[in-house]
Amino acid sequence: MISDSSEVAKWRDVLAADGKRVVFTNGCFDLLHAGHVRYLAAARALGDALVVGLNSDASVRALKGEGRPLNSAADRAEVLAALRSVDRVVVFEGERATRLIGELRPQIYAKGGDYTPETLNGEERAALAAVGAEIEILPLVPGKSTTATLAAMQVERQAGKFRLGVIGSGKGSNLRAIYAAIDAGELDAEVALVLSDVADASILEIARQRGALALHVDPGEHPKRLALSAQKEIADRLRAAGVNLVVCAGFLKVIKAPIFEAFGGRVINIHPSLLPKHKGLRAWEQALEAGDRESGCTVHFVTEEIDAGEIIAQEKVSIIDGDTAETLHARIQEAEHRLLPAVIGQLAEKFS
Numbered sequence: 001m002i003s004d005s006s007e008v009a010k011w012r013d014v015l016a017a018d019g020k021r022v023v024f025t026n027g028c029f030d031l032l033h034a035g036h037v038r039y040l041a042a043a044r045a046l047g048d049a050l051v052v053g054l055n056s057d058a059s060v061r062a063l064k065g066e067g068r069p070l071n072s073a074a075d076r077a078e079v080l081a082a083l084r085s086v087d088r089v090v091v092f093e094g095e096r097a098t099r100l101i102g103e104l105r106p107q108i109y110a111k112g113g114d115y116t117p118e119t120l121n122g123e124e125r126a127a128l129a130a131v132g133a134e135i136e137i138l139p140l141v142p143g144k145s146t147t148a149t150l151a152a153m154q155v156e157r158q159a160g161k162f163r164l165g166v167i168g169s170g171k172g173s174n175l176r177a178i179y180a181a182i183d184a185g186e187l188d189a190e191v192a193l194v195l196s197d198v199a200d201a202s203i204l205e206i207a208r209q210r211g212a213l214a215l216h217v218d219p220g221e222h223p224k225r226l227a228l229s230a231q232k233e234i235a236d237r238l239r240a241a242g243v244n245l246v247v248c249a250g251f252l253k254v255i256k257a258p259i260f261e262a263f264g265g266r267v268i269n270i271h272p273s274l275l276p277k278h279k280g281l282r283a284w285e286q287a288l289e290a291g292d293r294e295s296g297c298t299v300h301f302v303t304e305e306i307d308a309g310e311i312i313a314q315e316k317v318s319i320i321d322g323d324t325a326e327t328l329h330a331r332i333q334e335a336e337h338r339l340l341p342a343v344i345g346q347l348a349e350k351f352s
């Protein structure tokens with residue numbers, strides 16, 4: 001059961017009144033594996049009930065670095081709480097479980113690994129001494145660790161195809177074109193992840209039908225801007241998916257530092273104009289309003305400055321008499337569907 005510290009503290013007193021002993025352990029449990037399951041069963045066997053303190057997402061990030069956790073605290077807690085050996089899961093903030101130990105007052109504290117009671121973190125040791133908890137060090141299960149699991153997945157990825165992370169806000173015809181090129185054997189790549197700031201965008205549905213991981217990222221309060229938390233989440237998700245190239249395919253929000261820090265020089269965008277002309281939204285309408293005789297599309301690297309990064313390739317589209325915004329955009333999109341997969345193919349060769 002997923003709980004909070006005050007409920008668990010009360011429950012601990014009820015058990016203690018019956019002469020029962022609570023075991024406490026804590027950790028990130030980001031990618032549950034057999035080593036965790038055996039460790040938790042051994043910890044549970046030390047007493048009558050097991051409480052797991054689960055590091056919050058911010059705390060895992062601080063301990064393990066950007067890109068972690070792979071799974072949110074809510075998901076990690078759900079998986080842990082489903083184990084027979086786990087009686088309560090409490091998510092805690094901060095890198096150490098010191099405060100939680102003080103609140104829960106476990107009779108036994110279990111720790112995995114090469115620690116001895118002497119090499120435990122001083123702050124934690126003091127908190128355990130203050131509540132009179134016994135410290136039990138349980139051996140790690142050899143060869144079973146999150147690091148080993150991640151390393152095995154990384155090897156698998158490296159041996160695999162060029163991985164695309166596609167982000168978009170709309171109908172996803174460019175994503176469809178990417179899939180069509182892959183299916184036709186013209187593009188040697190795979191779509192690892194699709195993200196959208198719009199929960200019901202068709203681009204997510206297209207990806208789901210293809211069995212790709214497709215997630216909505218909450219853009220935050222502002223109708224036009226992507227919140228910093230969303231920028232970070234996008235960067236984390238792309239990194240966790242082992243993406244080699246980020247493709248903005250109709251993504252209508254401005255990308256900021258967290259994504260560039262993770263994928264600098266590996267973010268491209270398809271834009272419906274011959275840049276540097278007509279930057280920004282609805283560029284085909286801008287071309288008609290300007291009375292242009294020619295339009296087209298551009299694939300360019302994305303930088304902090306909107307639609308201004310290095311141009312990789314362009315395809316021209318003539319503007320014909322009687323063109324409306326719809327007819328022109330439709331022809332520009334036909335060009336996009338040729339240009340974008342072709343450019344991705346070139347970059348896949350360059351970056352592989």
Ligand code: GAR
Nearest residue numbers: 170171172173174249250270271272
């Ligand atoms: C495309 O025409 C793309 O060039 C444009 O959004 C459309 C998305 O279509 N992007 C921009 O205007 C970026 N400033 P899609 O969802 O069918 O791929």
